[in-house]
Amino acid sequence: MGQEIQQLRKSIFDELTKIVDPEIGVSIMELELIDKVDIEDGKVKIETEKDIREFYKQIGFIEGVQITHTSKFWPAIEKQKLLRKVIESYNSPTSFYSLPQFDLSKVMI
Numbered sequence: 001m002g003q004e005i006q007q008l009r010k011s012i013f014d015e016l017t018k019i020v021d022p023e024i025g026v027s028i029m030e031l032e033l034i035d036k037v038d039i040e041d042g043k044v045k046i047e048t049e050k051d052i053r054e055f056y057k058q059i060g061f062i063e064g065v066q067i068t069h070t071s072k073f074w075p076a077i078e079k080q081k082l083l084r085k086v087i088e089s090y091n092s093p094t095s096f097y098s099l100p101q102f103d104l105s106k107v108m109i
Helices: 003-017 049-058 079-089 093-097
Strands: 036-038 043-045
Touching: 049 079, 079 093
Parallel strands: none
Antiparallel strands: 036 043
């Protein structure tokens, strides 16, 4: 890994350490919720079911915050509502993937 990428990774993790759950006063890094930092696009991606459930249980998103306009599957939904749907999908994946957003005959990719 190049020096520049290592510095960027350190900088990202330093910033993530500053994000603290206001209710319990613990950093999301201490909770070990960040599984991977994708240096390519600078986004934090939480990848495992366990981590997603833990994020939902301990932190979640601020109510009312919308998914960005760049999501072709979820253009106008609150992040917290989508997170709930993801958690529910672990119990019934078929019902989740049968939602209209995932009808590939209608989605422009």
